[in-house]
Amino acid sequence: MSKYNILLFGFRNPNQKILVEKINYIFKKEKLIHIKKELDPEILSYSIGAIIDHDNYLDGFSSNILLSKLISNDNLPKVIITSNTRFDELQISGTNIEICFHPIVPSEIKNRLEISLKRTKKTSDLNNRIDFDNLIINLDKYEVWLDGNKLNLTFKEYELLKYLASNPGRVFSREILLKSIWSDDYFGGTRTVDVHIRRIRSKIDDLKNQFIETQWNVGYKFRNKN
CATH class of the missing domain: 1.10.10.10 (Winged helix-like DNA-binding domain superfamily/Winged helix DNA-binding domain)
Incomplete structure (x- = not known):
């Protein structure tokens, strides 16, 4: 991976500060950007992936719309972190999504994002x-x-x-x-x-x-x- 953005969505629980620090460390070459309300097209164009904490995002109309946009973006590799109890809530389509379950291991997040990145690139190549x-x-x-x-x-x-x-x-x-x-x-x-x-x-x-x-x-x- 190179020096590009990785989007973080969710992670609003104060107890996750240490987890975010670990994710930041393991993605030391990338810049982590927290998104809350809107998805800046320019930021998105320089983003190689997204890490979505499905269990800890601010539930509400705008947040749900943003979550839906992230999940449905076929060009954006993504890892969704969720729990067994909330997995059925996800409406997932596409092949560029990897799922991680709590408790989270940062190295697994990185591995799964790289898998999604390769799959997205392969799909893009085949479509073009x-x-x-x-x-x-x-x-x-x-x-x-x-x-x-x-x-x-x-x-x-x-x-x-x-x-x-x-x-x-x-x-x-x-x-x-x-x-x-x-x-x-x-x-x-x-x-x-x-x-x-x-x-x-x-x-x-x-x-x-x-x-x-x-x-x-x-x-x-x-x-x-x-």
Whole structure:
């Protein structure tokens, strides 16, 4: 973990001061921020996780709304500390939540937050890429991989491939592809679409797969999965 915020919600019991100090010590590289009423978007953007003490938060309308926002935030790894008697009160959804039960061990909190962090990152990666047989298009990194090897595509080649792969089975005319990828400012003809398709095919097609199919007299489509 690096120097980012970790949000603390709850921990209002004075007897928990020692526990908070232990959590602060074990997360020595991170800055702990107590949140009470509102969730600052800027603080949230620099936060790698949240530790929620479900048994010791200020019950009330605003606090319940804030608790609900924290729990439902799929992009925020979190550890919820609760007791066996109150566990059923939690309305939990998502895969980036870890549960700790009282009595609390700070090292367990850290381990569980790291597990949630890894799971959240993995989920984010999977949600931002296109997988098709042995071809992977990473939408966050603008990368294309084939059989584990990174391909060298130009920006227009990448954009054209992504556009087709995002709509498998749908046929696009050369005119639509030209307008969508090159915009109305481009004064060349549809021949440039054919040239880029040919270049893309030379990089992604192999004996096992032919990803882009030609619809004669119309245009191109990215084939459906078998």
